[in-house]
Amino acid sequence: MSGEQAGAGPMATDFNNMGVQDMMKLYYSRLFPHQEMYKWLAYGNDGKHPKSDGTFFQRREFCFTLDGDIFVRYQSFKDGGEMAAALKDRCPSKIDIGPVYNVDPQRRAAYQGSGQGFSPLERELVFDIDLTDYDDVRTCGKEGHICGKCWPLMAAAIKILDAGLRQDFGFQHVFFVYSGRRGVHCWVCDERARKLTDEQRSAIANYFAVYKGQERGVAKLALSLDDHPAIARAYELLREAFEQRILPEQRLLEDEQQAQAVLAYLPNDAIREEVQRRWQHRSGSEERWEALVEAVEEEADALEVQGRKRQGGGDAPRAAGKAMRKALKDIVCAYTYPRLDMEVSKKMNHLLKAPFCVHPKTGKVCVPIDPDHAWEFDPDAVCTVGGLLNQLNSSSGGAVQGEEPWRATDMSQAVDTFRACFLDELQAEVKAGLAEKARQAAAEPTLAW
Template identity: 25%
Template structure:
């Protein structure tokens, strides 16, 4: 990135921060899209860090307390940083230079989903918007697990401004968890080790034993719910179609399909109770296949090191992402489905006028519902597109 490009972005970032109003810390984490923002809860107990607009190697300035930075809005306008972070952890002395001297108190439970790391996503092939859409689907799975399996309620959902999404859990009951305890949560959410035998128990019935799904909660409940849904689907079909539907599953041939259909038709109540013994190997194989499918469809591909790191720094909502020029954006829970990462995080500061840039990495770009196919060389573009290209290293500021 050339110096004139850095200077331009640094100046426009400052203009953005001048338009922001940071509410009192007592407002907690209630900020959202627009001109008003709040810091995270207990900001004075957190470590702060930022990356300035310097040439050469990226330099992180960290081990800062809010006392050292000053009032947050003033700091952002003064330093106009490229990236801004705060710690998930709370400390007795967050500005201490050594981690051991900070005096760790507790940490939020933070989850990170990077769209370009998801299975089936290829950053070289897939458009930026397509990757972010895949990431949002993972976030919806994550929230479903956090709310319905863990019962968490104090959740903050954030678009990172770059490759994906963050979810902060601040329930008091989780803030004191150590790394190993957080790793157990990660494994559950990622569906690690969730197999058929892990979600069922063996019960004695007279002289016989039977396998019963643990349907009262967790992955057992999820698999049981999908098995019943499939059973209802089969009962609504004629037999030939039901058999073909069952044979779509790996390991289910014609013989097992007939056995399963008979068990579903004759002993639906037993399946409803969680009993997967009736139907013999056919039902057991279906339960195995369904478990694999449910875990694949309903788990969330979270980044394990982010959640288990008690000292992690995470992006500040309301700040700008120096790699895109988009705003790190809180997303109200009931607005996630409609959130558009290519439109909603575009700062108003960069709307309404055009600037000239020299495109160095031609190709398509899509923002705010508009598509641009750019060739190399000078071009006049809406500023939000120009900032996006410059921040991503695809263009330089045009010479005046």
Template identity: 40%
Template sequence: MAEPIQHNTVKLGAFQAQEKELVFDIDMTDYDDVRRCCSSADICSKCWTLMTMAIHIIDRALKEDFGFKHRLWVYSGRRGVHCWVCDETVRKLSSAVRSGIVEYLSLVKGGEEMRKKVHLSTKVHPFIRKSINIVEKYFEEYALVGQDIFENKETWDKILTLVPESIHAELQQGFQKCHNSVQRWEHLKRTVSTNRAVKNEKFGPWVEWEIMLHYCFPRLDINVSKGINHLLKSPFSVHPKTGRISVPINLQKVDQFDPFIVPTISQICHELDMVSTNEDDGDKENEAEPDTKRHTRDYKKTSLAPYVKSFEQFLEELDKSRKGELLRKSDAQRDF
């Protein structure tokens, strides 16, 4: 044992993390080749749908495929989201198992130089099938209308690189006659299915699924999840560039989450000033109360309140599990 102050006297590598949450980091900059509205650090309500889809897809898999109960999703404060999986068994997982989990959840492969990043085959894994079901709910409004991915020849040529060459000519012809992305998408789906039926081409609906996943599937930063040393900004910290608070996202309201109404530190300070001004003007009873009591209540009067509530609910569930586990262990010992 060494006191923290003596940390320099302990040799490097002597400290090993005993436990750590399994974490995921999804950053909008990793989608720059597939979003047309913004690039790098910028985000808007149109491309935020990418984060909405990512949360739904990853969270469903963590919950249903892996059985993880305690998943906290947090807005990073700028252009992405984090997920903290806090189940006791998960916190003790080795790096090798974490790598396995994140591999399972990764589908978009290859860097910028690689054009075709999603490869499916005749047998589609249930995880991918279920992810496609989620993407389907958003694809038209997000990709076809919002991002207008088939807007002109330049943009649809990019999509053609993801499609078998034997149907390129037919697609080009049809695209010229269509008026918008929705019609061009319908033309592509029709062409794929008629070519399969009539010419016995060896491709199926996965041609269109590959396009959907290429444009919409979550892009995880694998290295963040693999290790047990990688640090993420903690929930409720302030993002240094935007001043926004890194707030938990209520899983029941993922689709309503709006990063642009997340409070900034200056807004919270202003709201707190208003609270104390009002209290000074009003009843004097508060002065008799201890300071700590007042402070614990103050956040409830700011726009941070609903986010703190989500966080408290998350912690309560975690605590219930921990108590249940302790009880189970002591019962088992007694029976023994």
């Protein structure tokens, strides 16, 4: 069935009963926002401005995963129309986006051995966060599981990354995408970010790498007794998220294994025993956390008082008091700080799945996320390809002439979020930049021969 037939009139098909790959031709023909994707990835270089680079988009690498897990790398397209035609024709189960190279990646063989070579020139700074990396702190499920109880872990990661990228690095064009199953991708698209070297990308990724894995059941954390301002800001946000969302949703201190894992962060047996004694009279996770905090802070206060009373030897008790309070920060950050796939961020030529792909197992669309409403995002309510096609089918008789077909479906909300949170502001900036280049060129004195 062609895309044109799909829009001709109502059909009896229930697309929710079809396989995901069977629906991809209709999806790419009727629902995929080709124009928005082209506007983004062209960065104003669409040939409509005298100072635009007509080769820019064609030097971008796309990788198609075809049915049967066949990977086709180094795809390129001269413009958005050619990209749209290729998607409709080949119907990839996944689209990955790579860098912009110095030459058309499809013609790379022609430059082998030449002085020009084949190398990436720019690529968005990207981050990948997957809920499977939180399996040691989730009680609601493991591996491919995702639900409203563990989504706050992803929302917290979005908040930390968004604040850090904007406030600490000054980036403006940042957007987040639900991966379609159990994770989140972040794209940083400022020109300065796109031209970072691998070393600079690695440095930025390490800046956010507070969580560094596990050792003997306890998280290794790049935290000190004295907070870096960015850590202090993150901890304030994460403690609220931990206490109000993650702790009650995951019921961490009602699960015996998790409760013992939390106690392992306390500095000595005496405080652990005191907390367990207080827990005998507390039942829920929130009540038990309050008891733990009370015990730790009382002990820290006592140590600091002891340090003030000592003449010339108060440093050790004061340091012990600081370490006691740091244990609270360690617990919160161990359970909530973003756990990044570092390798994705470090290399310019790393591929990352494109927004608006359809996850082949869940059928969910990789929709943009408004970071201001990250807590409210519901992964269970994300539009699916089958649901979108059913909406398109039921509304096709009343479609508005000349309007993109996806406007009659929930895809419109996803595209509107993409525009409002990212694309519109980016487009305004790149157009202003091209106009400024034109003004500068016009102002240059012409040489008289």
